[in-house]
Structure formats: structure tokens, C-alpha cells
Amino acid sequence: MEVNFIIVALYSYLLGSIPFGLVLTKIFLKKDIRKTGSGNIGATNVLRTGKKYLAALTLFLDSLKGYAAVFITTETFQDLYLYSAFFCLVGHIYSIWLKFKGGKGVATFLGIIFVLSFDYFIIFVLSWLILIVIFKYSSLSSMCSVLSVLIYDYFFIEKNIILFFTMSLILIIYTHKNNLRQLINKKEPKIFK
Secondary structure (H helix, E strand, O other), X not given: OHHHHHHHHHHHHHHHHOOHHHHHHHHHHOOOHHHOOOOOOOHHHHHOOOOHHHHXXXXXXXXXXXXXXXXXXXXXXXXXXXXXXXXXXXXXXXXXXXXOEOOOOHHHHHHHHHHHOHHHHHHHHHHHHHHHHHHOXXXXXXXXXXXXXXXXXHHHHOOOOHHHHHHHHHHHHHHOHHHHHHHHOOOOOOXXX
């Protein structure tokens, strides 16, 4: 059990740590995404380069690593799938390749919940789309969508993974702390006009 836990924690964390936003912008734009916009390596900041295809690819790959980590674990070490999900998320936020800095965790969370249940994925996406149309803030839409998945799980699913969703929400809110300050001060940039 202990050896399996270490194996799962290691590959999940390392998969989560891959900074696709940085890698893609270095390859295709020859620039460091950390010096653009918010300085974040995620899809929303990649979108600020004006390259929608790169932002979409970043979103896809950041989601894919969350999906891959948890899928591999459900096939090999089934009892440890929630640990895998958590370590992958932590890897994205605190990447070993970026001196333990990283993204905000939302896309990776999206990939993780796709494996856990398609219902979670639908709840997240619908919440995000509705909120982005109404408020036009990616950060607010993301945080509220994670919360909506937690609420949905608590009241309708009861899969006993509420602790994972609670910890994910806390982590993702923490990564958005600067966005929260800007939202309060009405300085947060909208994703579109």
C-alpha cells in the first residue's frame, strides 16, 4: 500500500507539473507566457497573446493531464484514485519545473472530474458558460463552477468525495487570490467585452 501510494503520488504530481502553457508559447511564439498579462501559465493568459488555438490547446492538454493521471490510477491502483487527483492538481499549481509555481488548477480539475463522473463535467461546463456570459470574468466563473460541482456532489451524488472537492475549491480559490482582490476593486479584466 505504501509503495503503491508513493508511485501514484509521484506520477500524478509529475504529470500535473507539466507546464503546457509555457511549453506551447515557447515553441510557437518564442516567448515566455509568464511575462505576458497576468503572468500565469494557464489557458486564459495564453488567450491574451491573441492566439486562440494556443489557448484551446493549453486548455486541452492541461485537462488531459488531469484525466490521464486519474484514469491510469483507476486502472491500476483503484483505491488511490482520489490521491492521484489531488497530487495531479497540486502538481499543476506547484510545478517542480517552475520552482514550485504554476497555474491555477482549473483546467486540470476539469480533466479530473471528467474521469470521476461525466455529470460533474457537465455541471462545471454549464455553470462556467452561464457565468461567463453573465459576468464575463473567467476567474469568477471558474471558482463558482468548482463550487457548483461540490454542491452538486453533496446534495445529489454523495460519492463520499466531498473532501476532495472541498480541498480543490480551497486550492483554486487560493490560486485566484489576486483575481479576488481585483474583482473587489473592480479592476479584474473581462475575458471579452
